[in-house]
Amino acid sequence: MTRMTNPLILKLEQRDRLSDDEKKVLESAITRVRIVEADEDIVREGDRPNESSLLLDGFAARYKIVSNGRRQISALHVPGDFLDLHSFLLKTMDHGVLALTTCRIAAVPHVTLEKITDEYPHLTRMLWLNTLIDGAIHREWLTAMGRLSATAHMAHLICELYLRLKAVGRAEGDMVQLPITQAELGDTLGLSTVHVNRVLQELRKEGLIRFQGDALTILDWERLKKVGEFTSTYLSLQNEDR
C-alpha cells in the first residue's frame, strides 16, 4: 500500500535532475502525514496556513463557491501534486481545497520552505517550477473553457488527466482510475451535469473512451487528442536543466 518513492520527487525528476542531497531535503521536509476523507475540506478559503499540503494518495480539487451556490473547480490534483504550495507566499487562501476521494496528505511547514529558498537555489527553482506548471494548466483550461465546445473541452481534460496520472505511475496501459463524479466534472468544466452526461456519451459513441465506474480507458488516443485540440507542451514533461 505504501509507495516506495515520494510522488513529488517522481514528479520533479521528470522535469530535471535532483541531487541526492535535494531528495533528502524534500523527504525530510515532511512533518506529518494525515488522512482526509472524501468530501472533506483540506484547506478552506480565507485560511492562512503555516504549512503546505502535498498529496501522496487520492484525488483533490481546488474550488470556489459563487453567490448562487454554484461551484467552480479550478484545479484537479493527483498524487505528487502540491495542493497549496502557493499559500507559502500568497499567505491567504483565495479558494478552498477539498478531497474528492480519501486522501493521504503530507504537511510541509512554511518555515521549511523558507529554509529551502535560503539554502537550496536549484531546489527552490524546482518548487517554483511546480507552481508554474499549475499556472500553465490554468491557462490551458481558460482557453478550453472560453473557446472550445463542451465536447472538445471534456476530451482535452481527459487527455491531460491521463498524461498527468501516467507521469506519476498511476496508469495501467490505456487505463486510469478516475473516481470523479459527473457533477464534479461539470464543476470543473463549467457545465451542468446533464450536459456532462451528454458529452461523455458522445465521446463513448465515437469510440474514443470507455468510462465504467471509476475506470477510464483511452480507446483512441490520437483521435481524442484531435477532438480536444490537445498538445502536451504546457505540462512541461521535458527533462532539462532548470
Next chain:
Amino acid sequence: MTRMTNPLILKLEQRDRLSDDEKKVLESAITRVRIVEADEDIVREGDRPNESSLLLDGFAARYKIVSNGRRQISALHVPGDFLDLHSFLLKTMDHGVLALTTCRIAAVPHVTLEKITDEYPHLTRMLWLNTLIDGAIHREWLTAMGRLSATAHMAHLICELYLRLKAVGRAEGDMVQLPITQAELGDTLGLSTVHVNRVLQELRKEGLIRFQGDALTILDWERLKKVGEFTSTYLSLQNEDR
C-alpha cells in the same frame, strides 16, 4: 514621459518591503529596453526565450489560438507586469504574448534571474510571488468564466483591471485609460464581440460604468463589485513579510 520608478518595484513594494540592495539588483537586471508596436508579437508560442520581458508601459496580452482561428486571451497585462517570467523555468512558451498598444518593454536575461535565485533568497521569493499572483488571477478568471453570467464576468474583469491599474499609479480618481477593443474583451471573456457590446451597454444602462473611447470610469464601485461578485483577496494587495 519616462517614469521615475521602475513599475515592477512599485508593484512588489505593495506586497512586501524591498531592501535598497534588492531594488538596485532589480534595476540593474534590465539589459535593454525596446518598443513594440500595437498588434505585434512580443513572444511567440513555441519560443524558448533566454530573457523575460517586463512591461514598462502599455497594455499586453497572453493568448492562444485554437483550430478554427478563434483566440483566447488568458492574461491581460499592465505596466509593472512580467509578461513571461515563467519562461525562465518553463523554458518553452506554451502561448504567445502580444502588444495591445505600443509597449515599452525591458528585457531581463535568464542568467540574471538564475543569479538572483542563487544569491537573493528574499528577492527570489518576491519574483516567485509575482508568478503566483498571475496564477491566482487565472483561477479567478476560470471561476468567472465557468460560473458567472457574461455581465457578471465583465463587471468582475473591470473591477480587477481598475484595481491593478490603480496599484501601479495608473488611475486618475475613478477613471483609467483602457485602450482595449470590444473584440479583445470578447477574446478575454470567451464571448462574441456582439455579446460584449450588449453586456457593456447593460452595465452602462445600470449606471455602473462609463466607457467612452479609452476612458473607463467607475460610476458605482460598490454595485459593480456586487454585480461581478468581486473580492480583491486574490490580488494579494496586502503588504506583509514573504
Next chain:
DNA sequence: TAGCCGCACTCACATATGTTTATGCTCGAG
C-alpha cells in the same frame, strides 16, 4: 433481504449567447 441513497442517465422545454449581416461613427492618410 429490504430499503435507501447517490449517481448515471433521460426527456421536454427554456434561454443565454453566438452568427450573420448591415449601418454609421471617427479618425488618420493622402
Next chain:
DNA sequence: CTCGAGCATAAACATATGTGAGTGCGGCTA
C-alpha cells in the same frame, strides 16, 4: 476635403447548453 479602415452598434435568427423533473440501477446499511 475625401476616402477608407477599424470599431461600436443593431436587429433577426440560430443553437449550444441549462433547467427541472423525473427513472432506474447498484451498493451500503440496518
